[in-house]
Amino acid sequence: MTDTMASPSENSRSKTRGEGKFWTMPRWLTSEHSFPWIFPATATLIVFGLYPIIYSVWLSLNRRHPVTRENEWNPAWNWSRVFADERVWDAISVTYMYTFVAITIQLALGLGIALLLDSDRKGFGLMRALMTLPLVVPPAVTGMMFLLMYNNSFGVISRTLQSIGLLDPAKPLLSSHETALWAVMVADIWQWTPFMVLIMMAGLRALPKDPFEAAAIDGANALQAFRRLTLPMLSKIIAIAVLIRGIDLFRVYDYVKVMTDSGPGTATETLTAYSGTIYFKSANFPYASAVAILTLVLVIITANIFIKVFKVRF
Amino acid sequence: MRTPTYLVTLRYAAAIFVTAVFMFPIFWWTLTSIKPTNAIFNKDEVVWFDFEPTLINYRVTVMGESPSALTGGSTGSGTTMGTGGENSFDGRRTIVDSIIIAVGSTIFTIIVAVGAAYALSRMTFRGNQAYLNWVLSYRFMPPIAIIVPLVFMFRDLGLRDTHLGIILVHSLINLPIAVLLLKSFLDDIPKDVDQAAMIDGATRWQSFRLVVLPMIKGGIAATAVLCFVFSWTEFLLSLFLTSEIRTLPVKITTFVTSTGSEWGFIAALGTSAMIPSFIFILLVQRHLVRGLTMGAIKD
Numbered sequence: 001m002t003d004t005m006a007s008p009s010e011n012s013r014s015k016t017r018g019e020g021k022f023w024t025m026p027r028w029l030t031s032e033h034s035f036p037w038i039f040p041a042t043a044t045l046i047v048f049g050l051y052p053i054i055y056s057v058w059l060s061l062n063r064r065h066p067v068t069r070e071n072e073w074n075p076a077w078n079w080s081r082v083f084a085d086e087r088v089w090d091a092i093s094v095t096y097m098y099t100f101v102a103i104t105i106q107l108a109l110g111l112g113i114a115l116l117l118d119s120d121r122k123g124f125g126l127m128r129a130l131m132t133l134p135l136v137v138p139p140a141v142t143g144m145m146f147l148l149m150y151n152n153s154f155g156v157i158s159r160t161l162q163s164i165g166l167l168d169p170a171k172p173l174l175s176s177h178e179t180a181l182w183a184v185m186v187a188d189i190w191q192w193t194p195f196m197v198l199i200m201m202a203g204l205r206a207l208p209k210d211p212f213e214a215a216a217i218d219g220a221n222a223l224q225a226f227r228r229l230t231l232p233m234l235s236k237i238i239a240i241a242v243l244i245r246g247i248d249l250f251r252v253y254d255y256v257k258v259m260t261d262s263g264p265g266t267a268t269e270t271l272t273a274y275s276g277t278i279y280f281k282s283a284n285f286p287y288a289s290a291v292a293i294l295t296l297v298l299v300i301i302t303a304n305i306f307i308k309v310f311k312v313r314f
Numbered sequence: 315m316r317t318p319t320y321l322v323t324l325r326y327a328a329a330i331f332v333t334a335v336f337m338f339p340i341f342w343w344t345l346t347s348i349k350p351t352n353a354i355f356n357k358d359e360v361v362w363f364d365f366e367p368t369l370i371n372y373r374v375t376v377m378g379e380s381p382s383a384l385t386g387g388s389t390g391s392g393t394t395m396g397t398g399g400e401n402s403f404d405g406r407r408t409i410v411d412s413i414i415i416a417v418g419s420t421i422f423t424i425i426v427a428v429g430a431a432y433a434l435s436r437m438t439f440r441g442n443q444a445y446l447n448w449v450l451s452y453r454f455m456p457p458i459a460i461i462v463p464l465v466f467m468f469r470d471l472g473l474r475d476t477h478l479g480i481i482l483v484h485s486l487i488n489l490p491i492a493v494l495l496l497k498s499f500l501d502d503i504p505k506d507v508d509q510a511a512m513i514d515g516a517t518r519w520q521s522f523r524l525v526v527l528p529m530i531k532g533g534i535a536a537t538a539v540l541c542f543v544f545s546w547t548e549f550l551l552s553l554f555l556t557s558e559i560r561t562l563p564v565k566i567t568t569f570v571t572s573t574g575s576e577w578g579f580i581a582a583l584g585t586s587a588m589i590p591s592f593i594f595i596l597l598v599q600r601h602l603v604r605g606l607t608m609g610a611i612k613d
Binding site for chain 2: 030031032034036037038039040041042044045048049051052053055056059113116117119121123124127129130131132133134135136137138139140141142143144145146147148149153154156159160190193194195198199201202203237240241244247250251253254257258271272275276279285288289292293295296299303
C-alpha cells in the first residue's frame, strides 16, 4: 500500500540535480518521489495504529493465567469465552440498539431542523451558528451536564418532569432499567443532532432550483416536492452523514462512562464500555482485547454492508 | 409569491424554540457555575435566577484558591475536603496540560498530514486510492481496539503520563481527518499553478513551499482548528493513558465521587473548557461541514 513510484515524466529533471556534489541523494529520498511525502504519516499510523491492532489480536489469543498473571498462548481460550459470555451478547444488542435508535432520531431531527433553519431571513444565520455550539463541547462535559440536570433531587430536568407527573421520584432516570439507556442517548442526540443539521443544510443549499420550480408549476405541494425531489437529491449526503455518525455511535464510550458507568447493572453497557470495564476492574488484558477486537470486527462488517448497500463513496 | 405573515411568525417561533432547546444545557451549565452551593443543591425547588451570583467556583478551579478558605469549610454536598492540604479542585495544571497537548498534537498532525495530503493530491503513485482508503480507515477504528497495547507500549517506551505520549495518540486520531481534509483543500487549487512553477525549473519541494503552501493557508488554519478541538475534547485515550497529567475532560470527571459531586466546581471548570472550543468553532464556520465529513461534502 505504501509501494510507491513517481510518474516517469519527472525522471529527467531530477537526474540533473545534485550535480558536482560528493554524494547524490537517492531518487526515492528526493521530493520528486512520493516516499518522503507520505512516510511520516504512514509511520505514525503504523506505529500507533496498525501495530497496536495486531498486538491486540495477538493478546486476545493469549490466556491470562489466574495465579501467575502471565500471558500464555491459548488461541481458543478468550474467543470461546467471548461467544459464551452473556454480557457480550447484551453489550452487542445494547450497542446496535443505541446506534440504530440514535442515528434515526438524529437524522430525522437533523433534517427537520435544517429545513426549518434554512432561511435567509434576519436572525436565522445567528441561530444556525448557535446550533453548531453543542458539537464542540467535550463529550465528557456533555455527560456531566446531563448528569447534573438528571439529578433526582435537584436536577432541572428530573425535577420538572416530576412536577408535571411524568417521572416517578422513586425511579431516578439514570438508575432505572427502563430509562437509563434513553437518558444517555438524549445527551448523544443533543450533542450530535447539530452535526446532521449542518450537513443537511449544506445539502439543501447545494440543491438546484429548477426542478422545484418545475414541480411547483406542475402543482406539486411542499410535501410531494420534499419526498420526490429533496430526499432523492440528498440521498448521497445522507448516506455519508449516516455512515460517519453511525460508526461514532457504535463505539460510544464517553457518555456511558461518565453518566452511568454501564449501570444500572449492565443496562447501558456498550461493547466499548464492557471492554473498558474488564480493563479497569479485572485487569484481564487479553479478554479486554478480545472484546475490543470483536468491536472492531463488527464495525468493519456493519460499515461495509452499509457502504455496499448505499453505495457510499468518499 | 409572498409567504403569509402568520407562516413567517410560526417559522420564527419554531426556529427560536428549537435553538433555545439546544442552547439550554449550555446555558444551565454556565448558570450553575456562578451559583452559590446552596442554590445548586437546593432540594426544595429548582433555583433559576433567585441567587447571588458568585465567582467562588472559578476562583477555586481556575485560579487555584483554597476552597475551605473561601467557603469557611462547609461545601454543602457533604464531600470531605482536605483541611488545609492541597486543593484537589485546582484546574490550573490541567489547563496547561490540555493546552500543551492540544497545541502539540495540532502542530505535529499538520506537519505530518500536509505531506501525505500533497502526495495524494498531486502525485501519482501505485496504490494511490488504496492508500487513501487505508488512511481513512483509521478515522473509523474504535480507539478501544488499540488502547490495551498502547498502555503496554507507553510503559515500555516511557511515554506513559507524558505530554508527548498523548500528543502522539491524539495525532493518530487526527491524522486521517487532517490528511483527507487538506487533500480536499489542495484539490481545489488548479494543478496548472504548481506545474507552471516546476516547468520553470522549481523542484517539487520548492513549488510546494513557495506556490502551493501559501495558497492553502486558509485550509491549513481550518484543519488546525479542528485538530485542536478534537484533541481538546478527547476523553477515552487520555483516560486510559494518564494518571498524573490530566486533560480537562478527564480531570472534570474525577470531581464526581460516590460521596457527592462538587457541581459548582465541575460546572466552572467545564465552562472554562468549552470557551476555547466555542471561539475556535465560530472562526471556522465556513469550513465546518467539510471538516466534519473529511472533505466528502464541500460547503
